[in-house]
Amino acid sequence: MCARDGLVPALQAIVGPEALLxxxxxxxxxxxxVAPKAVVFPEEEAQVAEVLRVADAHGASVFPRGGGxxxxxxxxxxxxxxxxxxxxxxxxxxxxxxxxxxTVQAGMRLxxxxxxxxxxxxxxxxxxxxxxxxxxxxxxxxxxxxxRRLLYGTARDMVLGTAVxxxxxxxxKAGGRVVKNVTGYDLNKLYIGSLGTLxxxxxxxxxxxxxxxxxHTVGIAVAHHKDLLPILQALRQTPLRLNSLELLNGAxxxxxxxxxxxxxxxxxxLVLARVEGTPAVTRQQQEKIATALRRLPLHRSCQLxxxxxxxxxxLWQEIEEFPSSVYAQAPQSAVCKVSVxxxxxxxxxxxxxxxxxxxxxxxxxxAHAGSGIAYVSLTAPPLADPVAELVQQLHAFDxxxxxxxGYRVLLHAPVAVKQRCQVWGPPRDDFPxxxxxxxxxxxxxxxxxGRFIGGL
Amino acid sequence: xxKARLVSELAAIVPAPIVTAPEELLVxxxxxxxxxxxxxxxxxxxxxxxxxxxxxxxxxxxxxxFVARGAGTGLSGGALALHGGIIIEMCRMNKIWEVDYVNxxxxxxxxxxxxxxxxxxADAGYFYAPDPSSQGSCTIGGNVAENSGGPHTLKYGVxxxxxxxxxxxxxxxxxxxFGGATLDTPGYDLTGLFVGSEGTFGIATKVTVQxxxxxxxxxxxxxxxxxxxxxxxxxxxxxxxxxxPGALEMMDHLTIQAVEAFTGAGLPLDAGAVLLIELDGIxxxxxxDAARVVAICQQHGCRQVRVxxxxxxxxxxxxxxxxxxxxxxxxxxxxxxHDGVIPRTRLPEALERIQAIGKKYxxxxxxxxxxxxxxxxxxxxxxxRNPEEVTRVMQAGEEILxxxxxxxxxxxxxxxxxxxxxxxxxxxxxxxxxxxxHRVRQVFNPHQxxxxxxxxxxxxxxxxxxxxx
Numbered sequence: 001m002c003a004r005d006g007l008v009p010a011l012q013a014i015v016g017p018e019a020l021l022x023x024x025x026x027x028x029x030x031x032x033x034v035a036p037k038a039v040v041f042p043e044e045e046a047q048v049a050e051v052l053r054v055a056d057a058h059g060a061s062v063f064p065r066g067g068g069x070x071x072x073x074x075x076x077x078x079x080x081x082x083x084x085x086x087x088x089x090x091x092x093x094x095x096x097x098x099x100x101x102x103t104v105q106a107g108m109r110l111x112x113x114x115x116x117x118x119x120x121x122x123x124x125x126x127x128x129x130x131x132x133x134x135x136x137x138x139x140x141x142x143x144x145x146x147x148r149r150l151l152y153g154t155a156r157d158m159v160l161g162t163a164v165x166x167x168x169x170x171x172x173k174a175g176g177r178v179v180k181n182v183t184g185y186d187l188n189k190l191y192i193g194s195l196g197t198l199x200x201x202x203x204x205x206x207x208x209x210x211x212x213x214x215x216h217t218v219g220i221a222v223a224h225h226k227d228l229l230p231i232l233q234a235l236r237q238t239p240l241r242l243n244s245l246e247l248l249n250g251a252x253x254x255x256x257x258x259x260x261x262x263x264x265x266x267x268x269x270l271v272l273a274r275v276e277g278t279p280a281v282t283r284q285q286q287e288k289i290a291t292a293l294r295r296l297p298l299h300r301s302c303q304l305x306x307x308x309x310x311x312x313x314x315l316w317q318e319i320e321e322f323p324s325s326v327y328a329q330a331p332q333s334a335v336c337k338v339s340v341x342x343x344x345x346x347x348x349x350x351x352x353x354x355x356x357x358x359x360x361x362x363x364x365x366x367a368h369a370g371s372g373i374a375y376v377s378l379t380a381p382p383l384a385d386p387v388a389e390l391v392q393q394l395h396a397f398d399x400x401x402x403x404x405x406g407y408r409v410l411l412h413a414p415v416a417v418k419q420r421c422q423v424w425g426p427p428r429d430d431f432p433x434x435x436x437x438x439x440x441x442x443x444x445x446x447x448x449x450g451r452f453i454g455g456l
Numbered sequence: 457x458x459k460a461r462l463v464s465e466l467a468a469i470v471p472a473p474i475v476t477a478p479e480e481l482l483v484x485x486x487x488x489x490x491x492x493x494x495x496x497x498x499x500x501x502x503x504x505x506x507x508x509x510x511x512x513x514x515x516x517x518x519x520x521x522f523v524a525r526g527a528g529t530g531l532s533g534g535a536l537a538l539h540g541g542i543i544i545e546m547c548r549m550n551k552i553w554e555v556d557y558v559n560x561x562x563x564x565x566x567x568x569x570x571x572x573x574x575x576x577x578a579d580a581g582y583f584y585a586p587d588p589s590s591q592g593s594c595t596i597g598g599n600v601a602e603n604s605g606g607p608h609t610l611k612y613g614v615x616x617x618x619x620x621x622x623x624x625x626x627x628x629x630x631x632x633x634f635g636g637a638t639l640d641t642p643g644y645d646l647t648g649l650f651v652g653s654e655g656t657f658g659i660a661t662k663v664t665v666q667x668x669x670x671x672x673x674x675x676x677x678x679x680x681x682x683x684x685x686x687x688x689x690x691x692x693x694x695x696x697x698x699x700x701p702g703a704l705e706m707m708d709h710l711t712i713q714a715v716e717a718f719t720g721a722g723l724p725l726d727a728g729a730v731l732l733i734e735l736d737g738i739x740x741x742x743x744x745d746a747a748r749v750v751a752i753c754q755q756h757g758c759r760q761v762r763v764x765x766x767x768x769x770x771x772x773x774x775x776x777x778x779x780x781x782x783x784x785x786x787x788x789x790x791x792x793x794h795d796g797v798i799p800r801t802r803l804p805e806a807l808e809r810i811q812a813i814g815k816k817y818x819x820x821x822x823x824x825x826x827x828x829x830x831x832x833x834x835x836x837x838x839x840x841r842n843p844e845e846v847t848r849v850m851q852a853g854e855e856i857l858x859x860x861x862x863x864x865x866x867x868x869x870x871x872x873x874x875x876x877x878x879x880x881x882x883x884x885x886x887x888x889x890x891x892x893x894h895r896v897r898q899v900f901n902p903h904q905x906x907x908x909x910x911x912x913x914x915x916x917x918x919x920x921x922x923x924x925x
Contacts, residue, residue: 098696099799099830121698143640154640156648157617172892173885178797180614180829180869182603182652183884184911185893189616189648193640210698233558237581239672239738281741339638341559371639372559409642424642429632434644436899441892453643 566597
């Protein structure tokens with residue numbers, strides 16, 4: 001008899017039979033093809049604590065789950081015992097609009113929160129992929145972000161307070177509900193992006209922003225890669241209220257145009273700048289952009305583009321979704337998130353151009369250029385061994401990224417590819433500390449074991 | 457282990473001077489919080505990361521506590537050598553290693569004075585956003601330790617929002633790197649965890665920060681109100697209208713008296729409170745936003761509005777705000793300040809209760825604070841030669857902090873817990889909350905030699921280290 005026997009009845013005793021799936025019913029919750037023994041849907045924090053305690057006692061591994069949009073992030077799991085679904089912990093706990101803060105349970109959906117905030121003219125300034133599906137806890141655990149990060153930052157700039165349940169069932173909070181706070185260690189930062197490997201996030205307090213009175217997008221079709229940096233730099237240096245600055249290559253432009261139905265030019269590169277303000281203010285900023293670009297000595301003249309407001313909205317929605325949607329349409333691809341300095345982006349994109357030549361097909365790439373974050377979809381020609389081919393492409397790509405002083409995370413890829421790559425890149429000299437932190441929180445490696453950097 | 461031997465081994469690591477004379481050590485017995493004092497045994501001034509690592513290794517070898525110190529402007533006793541031992545004074549590691557304007561990054565030594573960074577990049581049109589009132593002397597390394605704020609954090613955020621990477625000497629002497637110039641470094645965000653750890657997770661020896669473009673336009677408005685309540689309501693009105701000024705500061709009647717005597721900026725001496733409101737950003741829409749701010753202030757009973765007409769007037773208005781603590785010397789020999797935070801909408805109630813606490817203890821309390829953030833700075837005036845008054849000051853301070861916690865706030869917004877408020881931590885955090893924090897500290901600082909006795913009562917008490925003379 002193994003220690004995990006009796007796990008399912010013990011879990012059922014906690015959440016009740018209607019909040020537990022086992023055997024075949026659990027199959028849809030498989031993570032990277034590995035089906036769980038049980039899926040539980042606790043409704044109360046106390047049940048989360050009890051589930052974690054029981055799982056620990058049974059030696060069972062636990063995989064926290066929000067909306068399920070990013071369950072493939074990380075190394076594929078070897079064995080999945082319990083999937084801990086937080087979607088029923090979805091209460092909106094506190095919201096005082098004039099404080100510009102709100103407190104939610106982790107299972108609340110981002111879309112539901114945004115809808116409530118919009119009624120007060122406010123929003124949470126995070127625009128990750130899977131915006132309809134993602135829960136706030138999942139979004140924070142995976143540290144998801146989108147184009148608006150240029151102006152507003154990422155979860156680390158917006159999470160004011162966190163409550164987690166540890167593997168031994170303790171509830172621990174950090175931070176608070178005020179916008180400025182140095183009371184105690186900032187464990188919020190430790191939980192953000194920790195992929196549920198330290199503790200299970202159950203409650204979050206966010207800093208909010210007023211909705212901008214309006215937005216406007218300027219497109220710049222660029223013909224020569226040597227013109228990219230001067231253009232990006234000019235846009236960063238011109239006084240604008242610029243909330244997004246994107247760079248797309250030809251393949252990404254085609255992909256987004258097809259998905260959004262928004263007409264896009266045939267051009268090797270497209271830069272998109274989105275500014276905020278009242279209609280009068282965005283108009284003036286548009287003029288500033290045009291003036292700044294006119295002054296630049298460029299190799300090839302660039303072309304300014306604008307779209308109808310509804311088209312702009314569709315375009316940005318597809319830009320936000322790009323890291324997920326580009327994988328959905330090409331499951332035999334490897335979608336990478338690359339972080340480099342903005343100044344290295346033209347070289348990165350030029351590299352892709354060359355690699356495309358070898359593979360004989362376009363690699364869509366989209367960068368939140370002002371932040372130096374690029375999403376690239378690598379594919380391999382359908383040869384005898386596509387997995388080996390893709391792994392080889394990845395290794396070559398990694399060398400390029402490293403040469404540019406950047407990092408690469410493999411966001412989405414077939415399991416067989418992930419098993420032969422370092423999903424989070426190579427660990428660095430801070431890795432022993434990360435191991436020690438993991439051991440301090442989860443010494444028996446129950447939470448999302450083996451999935452994070454270095455197999456944490 | 458005798459002290460002479462420690463000093464001679466330190467001398468083999470760091471260049472002179474090494475401070476050991478009791479009268480010279482007096483300088484290092486406290487920081488900006490003068491109510492708590494403790495003397496180190498020795499103070500050293502390293503010039504390289506390797507020297508810092510070697511000092512820390514030596515301290516480990518002999519089990520001597522050590523504390524990194526910047527400019528000593530901290531306000532919570534964070535840089536005190538509470539258990540004796542070595543103070544590692546970082547001020548000589550003040551080099552600007554690299555400035556990359558294209559990517560808006562700089563790499564600096566921890567001893568660099570905060571304002572010196574902004575001055576160095578000003579001509580190119582950039583600045584470093586966190587601006588504590590002590591920015592003319594406080595160091596970037598100290599800011600990292602305390603996660604310092606400042607008036608402009610309402611819009612720009614605090615230190616942690618601007619630090620991207622760190623080189624750190626860990627409490628065991630290992631040199632490691634967190635984060636870097638690029639964003640979203642894979643793995644746990646150790647940079648974010650380290651910022652604000654008050655010197656208990658190690659010593660930052662290099663700091664990578666982001667630089668911002670200087671705003672195209674700035675508008676500084678001084679609005680005078682009859683009462684603190686009116687001014688507080690105007691604060692809520694401005695934020696509630698979706699306006700986020702660069703800074704939104706309040707000074708109450710008592711503060712106005714002190715500051716005006718000091719700067720002669722022409723503050724209205726009969727006002728109950730003034731708001732210093734600074735809008736910054738692009739030029740387009742600035743006039744409209746300023747008009748909205750003024751209208752909101754007037755709706756809340758503002759009696760007088762003054763808009764700074766040039767940079768000189770703006771600087772004068774800010775001088776009063778930034779030097780307000782120093783100006784208190786005109787009202788009283790000493791002051792004691794707290795740094796509690798409350799949700800912004802609770803400002804009127806909080807200020808009323810603080811005044812009541814002052815009355816109850818027979819103490820004058822001046823308020824000068826970051827109203828937009830809900831970050832209070834009540835300055836309790838006293839005379840340290842009167843021990844009975846000092847006792848009342850401490851009681852009043854405690855009651856103010858308890859009020860902040862009751863109103864849903866926190867103990868400190870930017871000054872840190874240090875040793876000053878460590879015993880208050882259980883007011884806000886449960887035993888389990890604190891146990892998790894201890895666990896994290898144990899990972900970094902298992903022997904509690906690195907700045908012992910700060911943030912919260914350590915799991916293991918460190919004995920006072922005193923080498924034989």
